[in-house]
Amino acid sequence: MQFRDLNHFLVEAAPKVLARGPIAVVLAEDAVELVSTLEHVLNLGFRSAILLHAPTVRPPTVLHDNVYYIPNNPHRDDALTEPMNRLIAAAPPGTWMHYCYNAEYLHFPFCENRSVGEMLAFHTEERRDAMLTFVIDLYATDFDANPDAVSLEEAYLDRTGYFALARNGQDGPKERQLDFFGGLRWRFEEHVPKSRRRIDRISLFRTKPALKLQQDFTFNDPEFNTYSCPWHHNLTAAVCSFRTAKALKLNPGSTYDIHSFTWYNSEQFEWSSRQLMELGLMEPGQWF
Template identity: 60%
Template structure:
C-alpha cells in the first residue's frame, strides 16, 4: 500500500506495527531496491516500511508486500530523523533500518530468522545490537559502472580496525565498551570521504523507546545502547553488507575518475553467507550457538 507521508502513515497505522519487528528501508535511488526488500522480507520482519521518492519504480509484486511511503530521502539526516519518528510511534517494537542495496546478515541467518535473533538478544537484557557496515563492490567497473553486482560482489577480507571512542564530557577519556570502527572502501579511499563519515559501525537494530534519539552518526542518546558488549560477556554483532559507499564513490565526479578499480590483493568474492562474515571476524555470535 502507498502512503503520502511518514507522519500520515504513523498517525493512522502505528498501532499495527507493535510489537514488530519493523524494517525501515530508505531508497535513495532505484539500484537493487527490490532485492533489498526481498532479502529483508525473507529475514522474518513482520512489517517493512519503504521510504522512497515517488518517482522510484518498484515491481508490483514486491510493492504489495511492503508499506511504501513517499519521503524526501535527500533532506539533512533523512534516515536518522525518520528512525526517530518511527521510534516515538512504536515504543517496545524492535526496529532495523538501512538504505537500498544494503543487506542484513547475522550469525546463522540461513537457519534462524530475525525474530529468533532479537528474542535471544532480549534475554541477555540488551536493547540494541551493534552492526558493522561491510562494503560490497563489483571488481570490474568497466562492466558494472555503478559498482553494483549481486553475482560478482566482493568485499575486503582485511584492513579493519578500531579506535577508542573518546568522551568529551570526561576530558576525552575513553568511553566504556565503545569503539569507533573503520575499514573497507572508506578507509582505502579516505581522501574522498569526509572524516565524519568514515566509521563503519552503526547501531541499526534496537528496541524503540519514547525519548530515545538516534544521531546522524548512527549512535543513540542512551550510551549503553552504543556498546559492543554487556559488562559480563560479548554479545552478538551483525553485518550490514552494503554497496552504498561504492555507489557514492562512483557517482561523485572527483572520485569516479580517480578510482579505476576497487579490487586489491585483499578482495575476496562475497559468499552471501553468514559463516564467511564470522570467519573473517566481521561479526560474532557471542553466546548464541
C-alpha cells in the first residue's frame, strides 16, 4: 500500500498497522535487493513491513498487503532517526520493532524453524526490551559480474577479525556496553569515517514513551544499549549486510583503491544461523 508521506501513513494506517507487532522498518537507500529484503523480514514472521524509500525509487508491486510504502529522502542526516522516532511514538508501548536498510538480512538463533515472534517472546520473558545485533558485512567476490559487490548467490563474510572495546562514558566505562568492530569497516577503515566504524546496533527493541533512536544506532535509554542483563548472557542476533560493500565499491573515493574484498579469512555465507553461531557472531543465550 502506497502513501504520500509519513504524515499520511500516521493518519490513515498507523493505528491499525502499529497495533500488531512485531514490525519491520526498511530504509531503502537505493533500489538494490528491495524485494529480497522485504520478503526476508516477512518470512521471519514480522506481521508488517514498512518501506521508507527514495521518491525516485519505484517500490515493488509483487509483495503482500502487509507491506507499506512511504517516500522518504534517504540522503539527509536524519533519514533513519526522524521517521523511526515518529513511528516509535505512534506505536503502542511494548511493540517490538526492527529496522534495517535494503540488502540487509536479520538472522537470529534457529531462525530457520522458529519465528521472530517466538524468539522475542522468550526475550521478553527474560525482562529484556532490546537486543544487541551485530552488522556482519557480506560481499561478492567477482566485481565484473557484480559491480555493486552484491550477490545473494555468491555472498562471502569474514570468519574472524572481530573485536570489542570498552564504551567510555563521563565516569569511565559504561556498564554492560561495548563498541564492536570488524568486517570491511575494519579492513578498509581508511575509507570509513571513524564515527561509522562500529558494527553494533540495537536493531530489535520494544517501544516505550519518550524512547529515541540516536544517530549512532543507540537509544537514549542506557539499558537498551546493553549486551545482556546483569545475571546471565542473553540472546544476540546478526544483521547480514551488503551495505558497506556496496558503499565502498560505488563510492568514487574508494572504488579504485579496492580490487577485491576477499582475503584469507573469507568464507562463503551459508545463509544459516548455525554458521553465524559457530563463528561466534551471535549466541542463543539461554534459548535452546
